[in-house]
Amino acid sequence: MDPALLRERELFKKRALSQPTVEKKVVPSESSGSKKKKSKGDKEVSSSKHGSDASNGNFNLKALTGSSGYKFGCLAKIVNYMKTRHQRGDTHHLTLDEILDETKLLDIGMKQKQWLMSEALASNPKIEVRDGKYAFKPKYHLKDKKALLRLLDKHDQLGLGGVLLDDVEEGLPNSAKALKVLGDQIIFVTRPDKKKILFYNDKHCQFTVDEEFTKLWRSIPVDSMDDEKIEDYLKRQGISSMQETGPKKVLPMKRKKPGGQKKRRFKTHNDHLAGVLEDYSEGVPAKK
Template sequence: MIVTNKVKAGMDPALLRESELFKKKLSSSLEKRHAPIDSGSHKKKKPRTEKEGSSASKHNAESSNGSINIKTSSGYKFGCLAKIVNYMKTRHQNGDTHFLTIDEILDETKLLDISLKQKQWLINEALVSNPKIDVRDGTYGFKPKYNLKDKKALLRLLDKHDQLGMGGVLLDDVEEGLPNSAKAIKALGDQIIFVTRPDKKKILFYNDKHCQFVVDEEFQKLWRSVPVDSMDEEKIEEYLKKQGITSMQEMGPKKVLPVQKRKKKSGQRKNHFKTHNSHLAGVLEDYSDGVPVKN
């Protein structure tokens, strides 16, 4: 330190100032080089005000309550019911017709997160009153309109409808109640007749081959020559009259109208008292006034 002080004492003051400035610049550059670089993510967050904190907590509470309300709403309940019914229908169509408990249904439909209250609603109200669910001793199965086991059962159903004049059976109802219905219908072949309605729905009829007969070609031509498209019964009846053909309605027995009884005229009441002793009309005398008066 003594040597350096002596050197400083013999140096030019201008040089000393320059050396001091150089040291300061060097120390400042070294400090900048070794200082940590602050990124945008390490910036200090502003402390939340009390108002912002309360609004954020309120928003979180509302969102959590919203999720809870969705699960407890009636829409969610009936959505679960629809999912169960559709699943029971699909498994019935695939041939799984055995009954299931409520726990097995919830397990297979992946509805294990429903509450105990919703489960009790399914058991006591929803599944019991649903027309497509059959309940047996606490177990549940699908209940179609026509419970058909195989293709023979389907053929018997169509034959019964044909004999009783009940018409055909909707294909949708057959597919609903007959497991593997497409395979069964294909196996029956020409024993079934398909008719498509205007709304594109198909109806199945029994093809009774005993009722088939050959019609002469001349009769077929006459039948097809009569234009009856887009004609109602009244227009057909007018056409038959013009051709000199009496309609079946006129050939039938005529209805006898009931004879209406004539109502009695409401007049004055007649005096029904009979006059007695008319042969003594000139002999009787009236003594009511004390003087005899002959009648």
Template sequence: MGIVLLVSFSESRNEESARMDPALLRERELFKKRALSTPAVEKRHAASDSESHKRKKPKVEKEGSSGSKHGSESSNGKFNIKTSSGYKFGCLAKIVNYMKTRHQNGDTHHLNLEEILDETKLLDISMKQKQWLMTEALANNPKIDVRDGSYGFKPKYNLKDKKALLRLLDKHDQLGLGGVLLDDVEEGLPNSAKAIKALGDQIIFVTRPDKKKILFYNDKHCQFTVDEEFQKLWRSVPVDSIDDEKIDEYLKKQGISSMQETGPKKVLPIHKRKKGGQKKRNFKTHNNHLAGVLEDYTDGVPSKK
């Protein structure tokens, strides 16, 4: 039954095509050929934002052990200088130098940490660094004096004026302690240059080989004329055979301390080894037992003796 219907349908189509204009039939055939010869490309629809977001796998930033080990690196991998140990100790050095300068200018009153950070322009340091400054750095620094949470500079000699300096030098002279370094005086005496200039000839300056100056008390009661005979006797005593250790030992026995500890350290000369002459090489000789038997034919056959 189905075959009969298909045959009747094809016959009806052929009859319809036979009734159509031949020109239209040719155009239809040409159109079919062109359609078959032209390849059809299917365009894909652009994915929506939601679909593209689903396709892309989110990158998960792994917080590895490197982040905890390298605390000076920020989250983007760049070096953060404000969290490094060099920056931390640089802040400490800046604070100590500032406290020393203000002490030398006469500002000897103590400051709390916030006031110090404000005057040194270190307002961007972290709470961890502030805690480190309060509990360790400033508290254990030998040049910082801590009083009830406030800080001040602690020099070697805390001198208020020129009279205090003169008393210090006089005490050193009476106890046989020698002089005082100018650097230590400038560190502990506010406006030290003005005070030293006002004392005038009451102070004697001695320059060490390393160009550092030492201040001595000029005791004018000891200024007297020594007889020439005693000067000759003094100069006639030989001391070339006595080394510094024996002199220092003798002074200690007499209750006099030397300034050897504060003096410049002696650098022992480096003796360069002299290049010795080249040693002569000894060559081993052979056939020594045939010394009287062998003959030399370099100049031809030797003549018979």
């Protein structure tokens, strides 16, 4: 290597080492801090706009006043409240403002109030409207336990069967207490779907059967007889049976066999010329 270049290189190193260097520290400016604070504030504003509250984790329904979900949520809350107060015994009618006050729905707008008055509550099958006031409308209006007994007795006399316990609890205020007081005057039957049915326990039908008749009844074997044979026997004895009481049998659908296409029939023409036309498919026939 050229010695002159080596000397210049050594001189450059010496000059570089002799010059002191100072590192500059990066100090965060106020503008960046304000930006961070501003971004944080923007997030808080946006969260408040979307109806969330970070302090208590509650959801602000007021932010959803324009959505259909909020409207139907208010309707469901009102109907459930009206049902609950009816079951407590408060069966008197209320105005819409009184309902909104008791359900704490005072922040809804005029459009929602108009929708509740003109459509939602007016057409709801569980709400009764009378003179601009509203009350719960159960399937059976039962004031007390005596009304329930009369209803069950009527169903028993007309052969209508029992009454769902859910319908009784819906329409009878303090139903649990009333059912407990009635005791054995009501019979509970549980359906296969776990729902309970109430029947009137008519004690006039309770009588003692002679043991001789009981033995005769139990001595008749019916295990080997199906419903058709029992019905034929009853008809021969001049006794008619109830019809369509059991579950209906669903017949399986008959499937069409593939390939069984019908032959098409072609319409024939010139039937009026039968015996006049001649067949020339095998050539011209010889003259007779």
